[in-house]
Amino acid sequence: MKRRMINSLLGVVLVMVVVFCVPLALFEKRTIESAAQDQAGAEAVRLLGIVENRIAAGEPVNGSVLRGQVTDGLYAEVRLPGREVIRIGTPPTGGSPLRAVETGGRGESVLVDHSRQDVDHEIGTMLLMLGVVALLAVQAAVALAVWQANRLARPLNDLAETAERLGSGDPRPRDRRYGAPELDRVAEVLDSSAERIARMLTAERRLAADASHQLRTPLTALSMRLEEIIATEDPETVKEEAAIALGQVERLTDVVQRLLTNQRDPRTGSAVIFDLDEVVKQQAEEWRPALRGAGRHLVIEGLHGLEAVGTPGAVAQVLATLIENSLMHGDGTVVVSTRIRGSSAVVEVEDQGPGVPPELGARVFERTVSGRNSTGIGLAVARDLAEADGGRLELLSQRPPVFALFLGRPVEER
Template identity: 75%
Template sequence: MKRRMINSLLGVVLVVVVVFCVPLALVEKRTIVNSAQDRVDAAAVRVLALVENRLAAKEPVTGDKFANQVSEGQYVEVDIPGQGIVSSGRRPDSTHLLKAVERGASGETVTVEQSREAVDHEIANMLLLLGVVALLAVQAAVALAVRQAKRLARPLTDLAETAERLGSGDPRPRDRRYGVPELDRVAEVLDTSAERIARMLTAERRLAADASHQLRTPLTALSMRLEEITALAEDPETVKEEATIALQQVERLTDVVQRLLTTQRDPRSPTAVAFDLDDVVKQQVEEWGASLRGTGRVLQVEGLRGVSVVGTPGTVAQVLATLIENSLMHGAGTITLRVRPSGTSAVVEVQDEGPGVPPELGNRVFERAVSGRNSTGIGLAVARDLAEADGGRLELLSLRPAVFALFLGRSQRDG
């Protein structure tokens, strides 16, 4: 690109130089020649006047009388009828002459000749000067073209590097502008694309993290159900009951995956419906029964019954499962799941008898990658996002004992 810009600007300058210098050279050459010819003509007129004056005064005409009327290098020859030829100066040897002839009233003839060497030398100097000026103009044009090419090529190089960085997975915008509207527009579009790609990558990473965390709980529950089915294979009724629960877990997995994909495509997609909260609570008791029995702990349900709330059953189940799992991992003693009213909302509290949440964490437990122990720090953050996306909210009501509360809107039919 640099070479093309330099060649283009240099070509334009050469055309301008040719168009300007050639006519100027021709005009200057004609001017120099005409000026020299005018000097020769003037010398001939002066000599003729002097000759006529001397003839009128009946004085002799000699070469030394009109020698001071001509310039150096000029040769004068006067032909007077009856007196012969009188000359002054040295006759030029060159065949290229400037010549002027003047005739007087008495028949006298004055001829002035001058060699063109001086004129040709002046023309050569003029052409040399024009050549130097043209050369300086070309050099200046080359320097300007190189500077402009670098000025334009540097932004293009930066833009190419930005595009390459975007292609290699580094979507950081550079926020560089170059003072050229067209290039600034391209840079702005690339920065906007970089921000969009960064948001997309963040969403993809977040989706992967959320999916891995949300799928872990139902997969664990499903695994435990299948283990119980294997252990109780001789009891058909128990196998049937456990298989039914396992199928419910599969449906829950399907619901989780569908919800993740729907949220990824359109976070504002409405899925809230009115449902019986007791069904979700009962489902959680059944799902976590085996895990709690294995650790010698109990899940106790207290509070209201027959509460109808507005939301997505799968989302509410996932949030409660996260809270129960959090109590199972970090808490101790009995886990209490309590349902109580709060204005127009129904509140589901999850509490245990463990050491609670460290004071330095506080509400930061809902931030991603923040954990009081060796855990991922994603669960509570995902749970709060799910609750808010479903029209509810998740809060930490007490540090010691740890009490998490899920606020849900009550259905109008719940009167």
């Protein structure tokens, strides 16, 4: 591209030089010749006037008198009737001279020659000056073309590098502008694409992290049910555990569907009125075996018969996250209590463990923030699930740890 730009600009300049210099050279050549011819004519008229005046005054007319009257570089001949020709100056050489002849009323005449060699020398000097100007113009054009080509090539190379970085998975926008509207437009589009790609990659990584965390809990519960089935030989127990496992599979399917739906549109919700006791009881049954295995207990307290507005699967997932956190990071009995606060139905999960470190506080809901060397994703995902249906998840107490899930209630019950 640089070579094309240089060649194009150089070609344009050469054409302009030819179009401008050739007519100018012809015009200047004619001007120089015309000026030389006019000089010879004017000299002949002046010299004839001097001769006529001296003849009229009766003064002598000879070479010694007229020699000082002729401009240097010109050759003149004065012819008087009956006398020898008076020659002044050196006859010109180097081609036919530019000649002017003037004749007086008494038969006298004056011939003046302007040397062709002098005219040709002046024309050559003019052509040399034009050539130098043309050469300087070409050199300036080449320098300008090289500068302009480099000026445009650098942004293009930079844009190509940006596009290559985007293709290699580095979506950081560079926010560079180059002072050219077209190039700046391309840079803006690339930066916008980089931001979109960055958001898409962030969303994909977040989906992967959320999926790994949200699927782990129901898979763990399902694994415990299958272990119960393997450990028992009682057909009734097997049937009961299989039914529970089937319900967990359905909830697992719901988790997957909810993940995909939230990935397409995080605001999408399927809030309904549901029985809060049923969700709390179901989660208690799923996590009691794991707590018993750790020598701990889970109890349910508070009001019964509460109805709430939300997505049962999402609420179950939030409660599962809170109970799992109590199992992993807490101690003692896990208490799940339900109550009413204002227009909200509240589910609290509390244990007797060391609680949330003081330096963390409410930051436990931020992604990657954890005080127990875990992923730091669970509570962040739980808060997102709660807010998706218009609820909220809060930390009421750091020690002992008390997490509260606030859900809307049906209007008729308020």
